Amino acid sequence: MAATIPTRVLTGITTSGTPHLGNYVGAIRPAIAASRQPRAESFYFLADYHALVKVQEPARVQRSTLEIAAAWLACGLQPDTVWFYRQSDIPEIPELTWLLTCIAGKGLLNRAHAYKAAVDRNRNDGEDDDAGINAGLFLYPVLMAADILIFNANKVPVGRDQVQHIEMARDFAQRFNHLYGEHFVLPEAVIEEQVATLPGLDGRKMSKSYDNTIALFAPRAELKKQIQSIVTDSRLPGEPKAAEGSALFQIYQAFASADETADMRAAFADGIGWGDAKQRLFARIDAEVAPLREQYESLVAHPQRIEAQLRDGAQRLRERYAIPRLRALREAVGLRDLSTPPVNARGEATTGSAKSVIASVASIASFKQYREADGKFYFKLVDGERVLLQSVGFDSPKDAGARVASLKRGDFDADDATVSVGPGVALDEVTAALATMAAENEAK
Numbered sequence: 001m002a003a004t005i006p007t008r009v010l011t012g013i014t015t016s017g018t019p020h021l022g023n024y025v026g027a028i029r030p031a032i033a034a035s036r037q038p039r040a041e042s043f044y045f046l047a048d049y050h051a052l053v054k055v056q057e058p059a060r061v062q063r064s065t066l067e068i069a070a071a072w073l074a075c076g077l078q079p080d081t082v083w084f085y086r087q088s089d090i091p092e093i094p095e096l097t098w099l100l101t102c103i104a105g106k107g108l109l110n111r112a113h114a115y116k117a118a119v120d121r122n123r124n125d126g127e128d129d130d131a132g133i134n135a136g137l138f139l140y141p142v143l144m145a146a147d148i149l150i151f152n153a154n155k156v157p158v159g160r161d162q163v164q165h166i167e168m169a170r171d172f173a174q175r176f177n178h179l180y181g182e183h184f185v186l187p188e189a190v191i192e193e194q195v196a197t198l199p200g201l202d203g204r205k206m207s208k209s210y211d212n213t214i215a216l217f218a219p220r221a222e223l224k225k226q227i228q229s230i231v232t233d234s235r236l237p238g239e240p241k242a243a244e245g246s247a248l249f250q251i252y253q254a255f256a257s258a259d260e261t262a263d264m265r266a267a268f269a270d271g272i273g274w275g276d277a278k279q280r281l282f283a284r285i286d287a288e289v290a291p292l293r294e295q296y297e298s299l300v301a302h303p304q305r306i307e308a309q310l311r312d313g314a315q316r317l318r319e320r321y322a323i324p325r326l327r328a329l330r331e332a333v334g335l336r337d338l339s340t341p342p343v344n345a346r347g348e349a350t351t352g353s354a355k356s357v358i359a360s361v362a363s364i365a366s367f368k369q370y371r372e373a374d375g376k377f378y379f380k381l382v383d384g385e386r387v388l389l390q391s392v393g394f395d396s397p398k399d400a401g402a403r404v405a406s407l408k409r410g411d412f413d414a415d416d417a418t419v420s421v422g423p424g425v426a427l428d429e430v431t432a433a434l435a436t437m438a439a440e441n442e443a444k
Protein backbone atom coordinates (compact mmCIF):
# COMPACT_ATOMS: atom_id res chain seq x y z
CA MET A 1 0.00 0.00 0.00
CA ALA A 2 2.79 2.42 0.89
CA ALA A 3 4.02 2.38 -2.71
CA THR A 4 0.82 4.01 -3.96
CA ILE A 5 1.17 6.98 -1.64
CA PRO A 6 3.20 9.84 -3.14
CA THR A 7 6.26 11.00 -1.24
CA ARG A 8 5.36 13.74 1.15
CA VAL A 9 7.85 16.55 1.37
CA LEU A 10 7.47 18.99 4.23
CA THR A 11 9.37 22.06 5.28
CA GLY A 12 8.87 25.00 7.58
CA ILE A 13 10.58 28.31 8.19
CA THR A 14 10.51 30.00 11.54
CA THR A 15 8.93 33.42 11.15
CA SER A 16 11.38 35.37 13.22
CA GLY A 17 13.25 37.41 10.66
CA THR A 18 13.54 38.67 7.12
CA PRO A 19 14.15 35.98 4.49
CA HIS A 20 17.84 35.82 3.64
CA LEU A 21 19.94 34.07 1.05
CA GLY A 22 20.66 31.24 3.47
CA ASN A 23 16.92 30.48 3.80
CA TYR A 24 16.58 30.67 0.05
CA VAL A 25 19.44 28.32 -0.75
CA GLY A 26 19.00 25.97 2.18
CA ALA A 27 15.23 25.65 2.34
CA ILE A 28 13.01 27.57 -0.07
CA ARG A 29 14.74 26.74 -3.35
CA PRO A 30 15.27 23.00 -2.79
CA ALA A 31 11.78 22.60 -1.34
CA ILE A 32 10.17 24.25 -4.32
CA ALA A 33 12.25 22.14 -6.70
CA ALA A 34 11.13 19.03 -4.84
CA SER A 35 7.49 20.12 -5.08
CA ARG A 36 7.77 20.09 -8.85
CA GLN A 37 8.79 16.46 -8.91
CA PRO A 38 5.91 14.35 -10.00
CA ARG A 39 4.55 12.12 -7.27
CA ALA A 40 5.49 14.50 -4.51
CA GLU A 41 2.90 15.96 -2.21
CA SER A 42 4.44 19.06 -0.69
CA PHE A 43 3.78 20.85 2.57
CA TYR A 44 5.16 24.35 3.17
CA PHE A 45 4.45 26.21 6.28
CA LEU A 46 5.25 29.24 8.35
CA ALA A 47 6.47 28.04 11.73
CA ASP A 48 5.08 30.92 13.74
CA TYR A 49 4.73 28.96 16.98
CA HIS A 50 8.44 28.25 16.72
CA ALA A 51 9.04 31.97 16.29
CA LEU A 52 7.58 32.69 19.72
CA VAL A 53 10.42 30.77 21.34
CA LYS A 54 12.82 33.50 20.29
CA VAL A 55 10.79 36.57 19.45
CA GLN A 56 8.55 38.28 21.93
CA GLU A 57 7.82 41.28 19.73
CA PRO A 58 4.36 40.78 18.20
CA ALA A 59 4.87 43.23 15.34
CA ARG A 60 8.04 41.45 14.33
CA VAL A 61 6.37 38.05 14.30
CA GLN A 62 3.57 39.45 12.15
CA ARG A 63 5.89 41.26 9.74
CA SER A 64 8.17 38.28 9.40
CA THR A 65 5.25 35.95 8.70
CA LEU A 66 4.11 38.24 5.90
CA GLU A 67 7.60 38.54 4.42
CA ILE A 68 8.30 34.85 4.49
CA ALA A 69 4.91 33.96 3.00
CA ALA A 70 5.48 36.50 0.23
CA ALA A 71 9.00 35.15 -0.33
CA TRP A 72 7.81 31.60 -0.89
CA LEU A 73 5.06 32.68 -3.22
CA ALA A 74 7.46 34.90 -5.13
CA CYS A 75 9.93 32.03 -5.44
CA GLY A 76 7.39 29.97 -7.31
CA LEU A 77 5.28 28.23 -4.76
CA GLN A 78 1.95 27.26 -6.27
CA PRO A 79 -0.68 27.14 -3.54
CA ASP A 80 -3.08 25.25 -5.79
CA THR A 81 -0.70 22.30 -6.20
CA VAL A 82 0.96 22.25 -2.76
CA TRP A 83 -0.18 22.68 0.83
CA PHE A 84 0.72 26.16 1.99
CA TYR A 85 -0.26 27.13 5.51
CA ARG A 86 0.58 28.78 8.78
CA GLN A 87 1.36 26.49 11.71
CA SER A 88 -0.82 28.43 14.16
CA ASP A 89 -3.86 27.95 11.91
CA ILE A 90 -3.73 24.20 12.65
CA PRO A 91 -4.65 23.68 16.32
CA GLU A 92 -4.10 19.93 15.90
CA ILE A 93 -0.33 20.61 15.77
CA PRO A 94 -0.02 21.83 19.38
CA GLU A 95 -2.44 19.09 20.37
CA LEU A 96 -0.16 16.44 18.89
CA THR A 97 2.80 18.22 20.49
CA TRP A 98 1.40 17.35 23.88
CA LEU A 99 0.86 13.70 23.00
CA LEU A 100 4.48 13.54 21.84
CA THR A 101 5.75 15.49 24.85
CA CYS A 102 4.41 12.71 27.04
CA ILE A 103 6.47 10.04 25.30
CA ALA A 104 9.57 12.12 24.48
CA GLY A 105 12.58 11.23 26.60
CA LYS A 106 13.68 14.21 28.64
CA GLY A 107 17.24 12.94 28.41
CA LEU A 108 17.07 13.07 24.64
CA LEU A 109 15.81 16.66 24.75
CA ASN A 110 18.64 17.59 27.11
CA ARG A 111 21.01 16.69 24.28
CA ALA A 112 19.36 18.91 21.64
CA HIS A 113 22.03 21.23 20.20
CA ALA A 114 20.11 24.48 20.56
CA TYR A 115 19.22 23.85 24.17
CA LYS A 116 22.67 22.54 25.03
CA ALA A 117 24.31 25.57 23.46
CA ALA A 118 22.14 27.85 25.61
CA VAL A 119 23.13 25.90 28.74
CA ASP A 120 26.81 26.02 27.76
CA ARG A 121 26.61 29.78 27.34
CA ASN A 122 25.12 30.07 30.80
CA ARG A 123 27.91 27.92 32.26
CA ASN A 124 30.55 30.00 30.58
CA ASP A 125 28.96 33.11 32.01
CA GLY A 126 28.90 31.55 35.47
CA GLU A 127 25.11 31.59 35.47
CA ASP A 128 22.61 28.98 36.56
CA ASP A 129 22.32 26.26 33.84
CA ASP A 130 18.82 27.23 32.80
CA ALA A 131 18.99 30.97 33.41
CA GLY A 132 16.81 32.82 30.90
CA ILE A 133 15.93 29.64 28.99
CA ASN A 134 12.23 29.19 28.32
CA ALA A 135 10.61 25.77 28.17
CA GLY A 136 9.72 26.47 24.54
CA LEU A 137 13.38 26.20 23.60
CA PHE A 138 13.59 22.90 25.41
CA LEU A 139 10.44 21.52 23.75
CA TYR A 140 11.21 22.97 20.33
CA PRO A 141 12.13 19.55 18.86
CA VAL A 142 8.81 18.10 20.02
CA LEU A 143 6.80 20.83 18.32
CA MET A 144 8.87 20.31 15.20
CA ALA A 145 8.23 16.56 15.35
CA ALA A 146 4.50 17.28 15.56
CA ASP A 147 4.76 19.49 12.44
CA ILE A 148 6.25 16.59 10.55
CA LEU A 149 4.44 13.60 12.01
CA ILE A 150 0.95 15.03 11.85
CA PHE A 151 1.11 14.72 8.06
CA ASN A 152 3.34 11.64 8.00
CA ALA A 153 5.88 13.47 5.88
CA ASN A 154 8.54 11.18 4.40
CA LYS A 155 11.13 13.78 3.44
CA VAL A 156 12.08 16.94 5.21
CA PRO A 157 14.47 19.29 3.38
CA VAL A 158 16.46 21.08 6.08
CA GLY A 159 19.80 22.63 6.84
CA ARG A 160 22.43 20.48 8.48
CA ASP A 161 21.73 22.09 11.86
CA GLN A 162 18.23 20.64 11.79
CA VAL A 163 19.19 17.03 11.15
CA GLN A 164 19.25 16.23 14.84
CA HIS A 165 15.66 17.43 15.11
CA ILE A 166 14.58 15.03 12.38
CA GLU A 167 16.35 12.22 14.19
CA MET A 168 14.44 13.14 17.30
CA ALA A 169 11.18 13.14 15.35
CA ARG A 170 12.03 9.60 14.24
CA ASP A 171 12.73 8.62 17.79
CA PHE A 172 9.41 9.99 19.06
CA ALA A 173 7.56 8.36 16.16
CA GLN A 174 9.15 5.00 16.89
CA ARG A 175 8.38 5.25 20.50
CA PHE A 176 4.78 6.25 19.87
CA ASN A 177 4.35 3.41 17.38
CA HIS A 178 5.83 1.00 19.85
CA LEU A 179 3.39 2.03 22.54
CA TYR A 180 0.26 2.69 20.54
CA GLY A 181 0.53 0.86 17.21
CA GLU A 182 1.82 1.94 13.80
CA HIS A 183 0.59 5.49 13.42
CA PHE A 184 3.63 7.34 12.14
CA VAL A 185 6.02 6.87 9.24
CA LEU A 186 9.62 7.73 10.04
CA PRO A 187 10.69 10.96 8.33
CA GLU A 188 14.06 11.46 6.66
CA ALA A 189 16.10 14.64 6.45
CA VAL A 190 17.07 15.76 2.95
CA ILE A 191 20.13 17.95 2.63
CA GLU A 192 21.31 19.42 -0.63
CA GLU A 193 24.91 18.37 -0.18
CA GLN A 194 26.68 21.22 -1.97
CA VAL A 195 24.84 24.16 -0.56
CA ALA A 196 23.03 23.06 2.53
CA THR A 197 24.58 25.69 4.75
CA LEU A 198 25.48 28.98 3.21
CA PRO A 199 28.17 31.04 4.91
CA GLY A 200 27.25 34.57 5.91
CA LEU A 201 29.12 37.85 5.64
CA ASP A 202 31.67 36.83 8.27
CA GLY A 203 32.15 33.27 7.01
CA ARG A 204 30.17 31.61 9.78
CA LYS A 205 26.88 29.96 8.85
CA MET A 206 24.47 32.58 7.49
CA SER A 207 22.00 33.05 10.31
CA LYS A 208 19.97 35.82 11.78
CA SER A 209 21.40 34.93 15.17
CA TYR A 210 24.89 35.85 13.95
CA ASP A 211 23.65 39.03 12.29
CA ASN A 212 25.62 38.13 9.17
CA THR A 213 22.83 37.69 6.64
CA ILE A 214 22.26 39.00 3.14
CA ALA A 215 18.57 39.79 2.69
CA LEU A 216 16.95 37.84 -0.11
CA PHE A 217 14.80 40.70 -1.34
CA ALA A 218 16.77 43.77 -0.39
CA PRO A 219 16.54 46.43 -3.10
CA ARG A 220 19.26 46.00 -5.72
CA ALA A 221 21.56 48.71 -4.39
CA GLU A 222 21.27 47.31 -0.88
CA LEU A 223 22.06 43.79 -2.11
CA LYS A 224 25.19 45.14 -3.74
CA LYS A 225 26.22 46.89 -0.56
CA GLN A 226 25.72 43.79 1.52
CA ILE A 227 27.74 41.67 -0.88
CA GLN A 228 30.55 44.19 -0.73
CA SER A 229 30.73 43.69 3.01
CA ILE A 230 31.52 39.95 2.77
CA VAL A 231 34.72 39.38 4.72
CA THR A 232 37.75 38.35 2.65
CA ASP A 233 41.45 38.01 3.37
CA SER A 234 43.94 40.74 2.51
CA ARG A 235 45.35 39.22 -0.66
CA LEU A 236 45.85 41.79 -3.39
CA PRO A 237 44.66 41.60 -6.99
CA GLY A 238 47.06 39.32 -8.84
CA GLU A 239 47.75 37.13 -5.83
CA PRO A 240 46.25 33.63 -6.14
CA LYS A 241 43.34 33.04 -3.77
CA ALA A 242 42.05 29.89 -2.17
CA ALA A 243 38.52 28.98 -3.21
CA GLU A 244 38.22 26.47 -0.40
CA GLY A 245 37.24 28.19 2.81
CA SER A 246 36.25 31.40 1.04
CA ALA A 247 32.73 32.51 2.02
CA LEU A 248 32.47 34.48 -1.19
CA PHE A 249 33.29 31.43 -3.27
CA GLN A 250 30.84 29.23 -1.41
CA ILE A 251 28.02 31.70 -1.85
CA TYR A 252 28.85 31.98 -5.54
CA GLN A 253 28.80 28.21 -5.87
CA ALA A 254 25.31 28.06 -4.39
CA PHE A 255 23.99 30.16 -7.26
CA ALA A 256 26.22 29.11 -10.13
CA SER A 257 26.20 26.17 -12.53
CA ALA A 258 29.08 23.69 -12.43
CA ASP A 259 30.75 25.49 -15.37
CA GLU A 260 30.41 28.90 -13.79
CA THR A 261 31.82 27.53 -10.57
CA ALA A 262 34.80 26.05 -12.40
CA ASP A 263 35.41 29.44 -14.07
CA MET A 264 35.30 31.20 -10.72
CA ARG A 265 37.70 28.67 -9.22
CA ALA A 266 40.11 29.36 -12.09
CA ALA A 267 39.70 33.12 -11.57
CA PHE A 268 40.61 32.67 -7.89
CA ALA A 269 43.74 30.75 -8.85
CA ASP A 270 44.56 33.50 -11.34
CA GLY A 271 44.38 36.12 -8.62
CA ILE A 272 41.07 37.87 -9.35
CA GLY A 273 40.73 40.99 -7.15
CA TRP A 274 38.19 40.77 -4.33
CA GLY A 275 36.28 43.74 -5.73
CA ASP A 276 35.88 42.01 -9.08
CA ALA A 277 34.91 38.74 -7.45
CA LYS A 278 32.22 40.53 -5.46
CA GLN A 279 30.94 42.20 -8.58
CA ARG A 280 30.64 38.81 -10.27
CA LEU A 281 28.88 37.37 -7.26
CA PHE A 282 26.45 40.28 -7.17
CA ALA A 283 25.65 39.91 -10.88
CA ARG A 284 25.09 36.18 -10.52
CA ILE A 285 22.76 36.50 -7.54
CA ASP A 286 20.88 39.44 -8.97
CA ALA A 287 20.25 37.54 -12.21
CA GLU A 288 18.41 34.87 -10.23
CA VAL A 289 16.72 37.13 -7.71
CA ALA A 290 15.60 40.18 -9.71
CA PRO A 291 12.49 38.62 -11.29
CA LEU A 292 11.49 37.13 -7.94
CA ARG A 293 12.00 40.47 -6.20
CA GLU A 294 9.46 42.11 -8.44
CA GLN A 295 6.87 39.48 -7.53
CA TYR A 296 7.74 39.83 -3.88
CA GLU A 297 7.21 43.55 -3.82
CA SER A 298 3.78 43.28 -5.35
CA LEU A 299 2.76 40.52 -2.92
CA VAL A 300 3.84 42.43 0.18
CA ALA A 301 1.77 45.34 -1.05
CA HIS A 302 -1.38 43.16 -0.80
CA PRO A 303 -1.24 41.31 2.54
CA GLN A 304 -4.97 40.53 2.55
CA ARG A 305 -4.47 38.20 -0.42
CA ILE A 306 -1.79 36.25 1.39
CA GLU A 307 -3.91 36.09 4.52
CA ALA A 308 -6.83 34.60 2.57
CA GLN A 309 -4.57 32.08 0.87
CA LEU A 310 -3.07 30.90 4.14
CA ARG A 311 -6.44 30.48 5.82
CA ASP A 312 -7.79 28.58 2.89
CA GLY A 313 -4.80 26.22 2.88
CA ALA A 314 -5.07 25.50 6.58
CA GLN A 315 -8.81 24.93 6.41
CA ARG A 316 -8.52 22.35 3.64
CA LEU A 317 -5.56 20.68 5.26
CA ARG A 318 -7.35 20.33 8.58
CA GLU A 319 -10.39 18.77 7.01
CA ARG A 320 -8.39 16.46 4.82
CA TYR A 321 -5.74 15.28 7.28
CA ALA A 322 -5.26 17.02 10.60
CA ILE A 323 -8.71 16.62 12.14
CA PRO A 324 -9.22 12.93 11.26
CA ARG A 325 -5.66 12.18 12.25
CA LEU A 326 -5.96 13.68 15.70
CA ARG A 327 -9.21 11.82 16.14
CA ALA A 328 -7.34 8.55 15.51
CA LEU A 329 -4.40 9.52 17.71
CA ARG A 330 -6.59 10.58 20.62
CA GLU A 331 -8.33 7.26 20.33
CA ALA A 332 -4.98 5.44 20.25
CA VAL A 333 -3.68 6.98 23.46
CA GLY A 334 -6.95 6.47 25.32
CA LEU A 335 -8.57 9.93 25.13
CA ARG A 336 -11.82 8.25 24.25
CA ASP A 337 -15.53 8.17 24.38
CA LEU A 338 -16.15 6.56 27.76
CA SER A 339 -19.07 4.55 26.50
CA THR A 340 -17.00 2.54 24.00
CA PRO A 341 -15.47 -0.77 25.16
CA PRO A 342 -11.74 -0.55 25.96
CA VAL A 343 -9.28 -1.98 23.43
CA ASN A 344 -5.52 -2.22 23.77
CA ALA A 345 -2.82 -0.88 21.44
CA ARG A 346 -3.23 -3.88 19.17
CA GLY A 347 -6.96 -3.35 18.89
CA GLU A 348 -7.81 -6.28 21.15
CA ALA A 349 -10.72 -6.01 23.53
CA THR A 350 -9.79 -5.97 27.19
CA THR A 351 -11.89 -6.52 30.25
CA GLY A 352 -12.52 -3.48 32.35
CA SER A 353 -10.07 -3.81 35.23
CA ALA A 354 -6.98 -1.63 35.24
CA LYS A 355 -4.70 -4.60 35.85
CA SER A 356 -5.89 -6.54 32.86
CA VAL A 357 -5.58 -3.45 30.67
CA ILE A 358 -1.93 -3.20 31.67
CA ALA A 359 -1.41 -6.90 31.05
CA SER A 360 -2.93 -6.94 27.61
CA VAL A 361 -1.28 -3.73 26.43
CA ALA A 362 2.04 -5.14 27.57
CA SER A 363 4.95 -5.10 25.22
CA ILE A 364 5.44 -7.89 22.77
CA ALA A 365 9.16 -7.68 23.54
CA SER A 366 10.77 -10.84 24.85
CA PHE A 367 14.16 -12.29 25.76
CA LYS A 368 15.75 -14.94 23.56
CA GLN A 369 18.68 -16.97 24.91
CA TYR A 370 21.01 -18.91 22.66
CA ARG A 371 24.50 -20.32 22.26
CA GLU A 372 26.96 -19.20 19.56
CA ALA A 373 29.69 -21.10 17.74
CA ASP A 374 32.23 -19.57 20.14
CA GLY A 375 30.67 -21.72 22.86
CA LYS A 376 29.41 -18.74 24.82
CA PHE A 377 25.88 -18.04 25.97
CA TYR A 378 24.08 -14.97 24.71
CA PHE A 379 20.70 -13.38 24.94
CA LYS A 380 18.86 -10.59 23.21
CA LEU A 381 15.72 -8.61 23.85
CA VAL A 382 13.63 -8.58 20.69
CA ASP A 383 10.44 -6.88 19.65
CA GLY A 384 9.31 -8.59 16.47
CA GLU A 385 12.23 -8.19 14.05
CA ARG A 386 13.90 -5.48 16.06
CA VAL A 387 16.75 -6.21 18.41
CA LEU A 388 16.37 -3.86 21.37
CA LEU A 389 19.27 -5.24 23.41
CA GLN A 390 22.16 -7.55 22.59
CA SER A 391 24.22 -9.18 25.33
CA VAL A 392 27.92 -9.98 25.41
CA GLY A 393 28.87 -13.69 25.57
CA PHE A 394 28.57 -15.34 29.00
CA ASP A 395 30.57 -18.37 30.05
CA SER A 396 27.59 -20.25 31.43
CA PRO A 397 23.87 -20.28 30.69
CA LYS A 398 23.29 -19.62 34.37
CA ASP A 399 25.18 -16.30 34.18
CA ALA A 400 23.21 -15.27 31.11
CA GLY A 401 19.96 -16.26 32.77
CA ALA A 402 20.82 -14.32 35.92
CA ARG A 403 21.47 -11.20 33.88
CA VAL A 404 18.14 -11.60 32.08
CA ALA A 405 16.41 -11.91 35.44
CA SER A 406 18.04 -8.75 36.76
CA LEU A 407 17.10 -6.84 33.60
CA LYS A 408 13.52 -7.93 34.13
CA ARG A 409 13.72 -6.37 37.57
CA GLY A 410 14.72 -3.08 35.97
CA ASP A 411 18.47 -3.25 36.60
CA PHE A 412 19.54 -1.45 33.44
CA ASP A 413 21.38 1.71 32.58
CA ALA A 414 23.03 3.30 29.56
CA ASP A 415 26.58 2.40 30.58
CA ASP A 416 25.84 -1.28 31.07
CA ALA A 417 28.84 -3.35 29.94
CA THR A 418 26.92 -6.62 29.55
CA VAL A 419 24.39 -5.44 26.98
CA SER A 420 24.30 -2.94 24.12
CA VAL A 421 21.33 -1.16 22.62
CA GLY A 422 20.38 -2.38 19.14
CA PRO A 423 20.91 -0.26 15.99
CA GLY A 424 18.32 2.50 15.56
CA VAL A 425 16.87 1.79 18.98
CA ALA A 426 16.38 4.58 21.50
CA LEU A 427 17.42 4.00 25.07
CA ASP A 428 13.95 4.98 26.18
CA GLU A 429 12.45 2.27 24.06
CA VAL A 430 14.44 -0.34 25.96
CA THR A 431 13.49 1.15 29.29
CA ALA A 432 9.83 1.22 28.26
CA ALA A 433 9.90 -2.38 27.04
CA LEU A 434 11.51 -3.55 30.30
CA ALA A 435 9.07 -1.54 32.39
CA THR A 436 6.10 -2.97 30.52
CA MET A 437 7.45 -6.49 30.97
CA ALA A 438 7.84 -5.88 34.68
CA ALA A 439 4.28 -4.51 34.91
CA GLU A 440 3.04 -7.53 33.04
CA ASN A 441 4.78 -9.90 35.44
CA GLU A 442 3.33 -8.13 38.38
CA ALA A 443 -0.16 -8.28 36.92
CA LYS A 444 0.07 -12.04 36.44
Ligand code: TRP
Pocket residue numbers: 010011012013014047050143144147148156157158162
Ligand atom coordinates in the same frame (compact mmCIF):
# COMPACT_ATOMS: atom_id res chain seq x y z
N1 TRP B 1 13.21 24.50 13.03
C1 TRP B 1 13.20 24.85 11.64
C2 TRP B 1 14.25 25.94 11.40
O1 TRP B 1 14.56 26.68 12.30
C3 TRP B 1 11.85 25.32 11.18
C4 TRP B 1 10.85 24.24 11.30
C5 TRP B 1 9.85 24.17 12.22
C6 TRP B 1 10.77 23.09 10.49
N2 TRP B 1 9.15 23.03 12.02
C7 TRP B 1 9.68 22.35 10.98
C8 TRP B 1 11.51 22.62 9.40
C9 TRP B 1 9.35 21.13 10.42
C10 TRP B 1 11.16 21.42 8.85
C11 TRP B 1 10.09 20.67 9.35
O2 TRP B 1 14.73 26.04 10.31
